[in-house]
Amino acid sequence: MLKKLTSNILIYGVTNGVKSLVPFLMLPILTMYLSVSDYGTLSIIEITIIFLVPIVSLNISGAINVEYFNLNRSQLGHYITNAFILTLLSFVVTFCCLILFKNEISSFLNTGSSLVLWLPVFALLRISSQVLLGIYQVSQQPKRFAQFTVLQTLVDFSLSYVLVVIFQYGYIGRIEGVYIAFSIFSLVALIILFKMGFLTKPTLIYSRSILKFGLPLIPHVVGGTVIAMSDRYFISYYAGSEDVGLYTVAYQVSALMILVSTSVNQAWIPVLYGLLKSRGEVQKAVKYSFIMALFFVVIGGLIFSLKDGLFNLIVDQKFHHAKTFFGWLVLGGIFQSIYFLATNFLFFEKKTVSLAKITVFGAVLNIILNFYLIQIYGVIGVAYATAITWALYCIVVISTCTFYFRKRY
Secondary structure, eight states, X not given: OHHHHHHHHHHHHHHHHHHHHHHHHHHHHHHHHSOHHHHHHHHHHHHHHHHHHHHHHTTHHHHHHHHTTTSOHHHHHHHHHHHHHHHHHHHHHHHHHHHHTHHHHHHHHTSOHHHHHHHHHHHHTTHHHHHHHHHHHHTTOHHHHHHHHHHHHHHHHHHHHIIIIISOOTHHHHHHHHHHHHHHHHHHHHHHHHHXXXXXSOOOTTHHHHHHHHHHHHHHHHHHHHHHHHHHHHHHHHTOHHHHHHHHHHHHHHTHHHHHHHXXXXXXXXHHHHXXXXXXXXXXXXXXXXXXXXXXXXXXXXXXXXXXXXXXHHSXXXXXXXXXXXXXXXXXXXXXXXXXXXXXXXXXXXXXXXXXXXXXXXXXXXXXXXXXXXXXXXXXXXXXXXXXXXXXHHHHHXXXXXXXXXXXX
């Protein structure tokens, strides 16, 4: 098991490394070709799309990953088809809501109203790829996961480079590059799912099960997005787009921590679920999770020690003041990585309602901390808020996992 886990971690690590090369390779390009203000605007648009993804998708990928272990192949095909139909209905509702409030949202985002109406479309384009990659992950097919991800990454980078550097479309070119790539690979993912037998005749027989799993996760995922992204909204309101641009650069460089933890977690999830399915292996699952948590602490310390070299290597000089935020964001990333390990246990137990309650609490706490700390300490206050929120959030989730598993096992 350990040998296979190590091999899968390596494949996912290389894959996510290549995938992360796009924002990292685009970082020096975007910081060179965009003003600090435009970079801040791009960041606000991107996090708004991420905010919409769980609302449009109804978190069907997570539900499918869990049911993969409970349904036979035919049933899983009906389940996935049912899930896609529900996401289309959710997309229509979301699109109609944005039509009603497009002027207000356009003013808030400081962008054109026509772009606002594209936001739910961009969110929808992410879903089929998520589902396919989730199936590759839980069925332990990391090589196919890697092939699909790397190809999409190469197309994304190529299109973005051409539109930003050659045609000089600014931040709009970056958005177009990303979502033309998503459009292509969304279609490819649907074709692959069809060939795998996972797209069948339209059905709604699993709607209740899908919604029971997915709806409680909307506040959970949205809350998680608020914790991860609301800082930029506060900076935009209190300080302006330039400070958003600086903070976003620091956030993206510190995301090396999340790159490592995501790679480990993607390889670990199917192994963990297999261990948890056998009651006698629960202690082993907890032991390995603890070792991984210690590993994340060491990696976080290493990334922080490389701060100056990382910024000199990949960030234009006019963004170097962003280093002020870096240490606090890496610390928040360490706690977030440990949180990922803990939530795996709650997902397996389908405790999505409990997870949603915790996340809403964390999101509210984060908003309160952002509101007060940015006024007391300035922009660095939102970095403090991020680290404090993830620390408390991590502690609460671990405590909840301990409670459920002691009770059951």
